[in-house]
Amino acid sequence: MAAETREERLVVIKEIVCDILEIEEDEVSETSLFKEDHNADSLRAIEILAALEKEFGVVINQAELPRMVNLTGVYEVVSEPAGW
């Protein structure tokens, strides 16, 4: 089932992020920072980007990485090519 609402999509995004950063889902909020709060580095950020592209069938420019600092930022970046 494709995620249809913002909440549903955020659940999917959160699963991807938590899987890659190896953290529990209750540790991350929409605004907690991947790098500062969850020890992400540039390689993890690229892993997240790649997984999102695959999941949502979009292409995300790597220039967008600096905006993808938390779940809210990720949602905004993905929403543009996805047309949400």
Add this chain to the structure above:
Amino acid sequence: MSAVHDAGPGTTGRHRVVLTGLGVVSSIGLGVKEFLGGLREGRSGARPITVFDTEGFAHANGCEIVEFDPLDWIRTLDAQHLGRAAQFSAAAARMALEDAGLDAADLRGRRGLISIGTTDGESYDLDQLVEDELKGGAGAFDPVAARRIPAGRLSVAIAQELELADAEAVTVPTACAAGNYAIGYGFDAVRSGEADYAFCGGADAMCRKTFTGFYRLGTIAPERCQPFDADRKGILTGEGAGVLVLERLESALERGATIYAEVLGYGLNCDAHHQVAPNRASVARCMELALDNAGVKPAEVDLISAHGTGTRANDITEAGAIREVFGTPPRTVSMKSMLGHSMGAASALGAIGCALAIANRFIPPTINHVTTDPECDVDCVPNQAVEADLKVVQNNGLAFGGNNAVVLLGRYDRPEEETC
């Protein structure tokens, strides 16, 4: 003459080590003559990749070898039983043997070392096996291809091809600096007297896995590789093999061999600072280790063959480290501008380029160069080779994980009385 040779471990002296044979499989030429011609004219190996399906990538240029026929070089082994990288290494070793004017039969009774560095081993075959598995399940594996996979084959294939029974064969998997590691190991073995000769270098074949990895990191240039250029956009993946014959100075002189250069020393370190980001202090330290090992002062180095990948991170970090060690750096070129990044073969091909530069008194250019990045600020000998009298040349190899290896080569001037 054989007293030192026959002495047991611990009583061996320190020998001078020279390069007397060079074997090259590269995207700018097969064999040392073609390679030398390519370096002199600044030939580019870049072309659209054909060895794997590039559909879905916005750009896919690479420095692929297109005119290689393993049967031209591989006679003892069945080439079908060798992966592409092992074919390259065995072919380059055969070329190096012939270039050295050596007869394999004469080497068989002597102790030798074969050390070959690599990044990917036979990942090209692994790519194909995975593709087969996805299409037809694990049962679809080609058993011949599966047997080609072990990376140890890259060095063992040389021993088998040249029928060198009394040789230690090692494959050194230290990624993009592995060629220099392998040369360092051969240098120690010949210098100490443990081995009478060494075949050292590196080999890698282009594969989809590595291209994709670098592509995903955003480090593949769309068209060309521009080390130290303000507008550089990354690497081009490449492939090939470089094999160097190392032997004692005395044995080279005895048999009247051509001496390309002397191996003066090497240094290596591993900082494990980050998976992919180079560490400037550690790169500088590695160069100091090499200079110390070679007994060379920074001011004596006439040329640096840089790792020079053409990524933003490498070139700034490496140039910064060079300035840290050298103050005002000597001319610093990147052969990757021509060869792309041939991974485990890269520093072996770089070392061969350095030896050829010394012997032929020229500096290979950094091609595709438009404007030097002020943050790098090195004289990279843009676009055109220049004549130069080189006494000492440094060859850098820097790899992911902070695996660094630096080799120093020097010109060997034959004393007058020994030339008669």
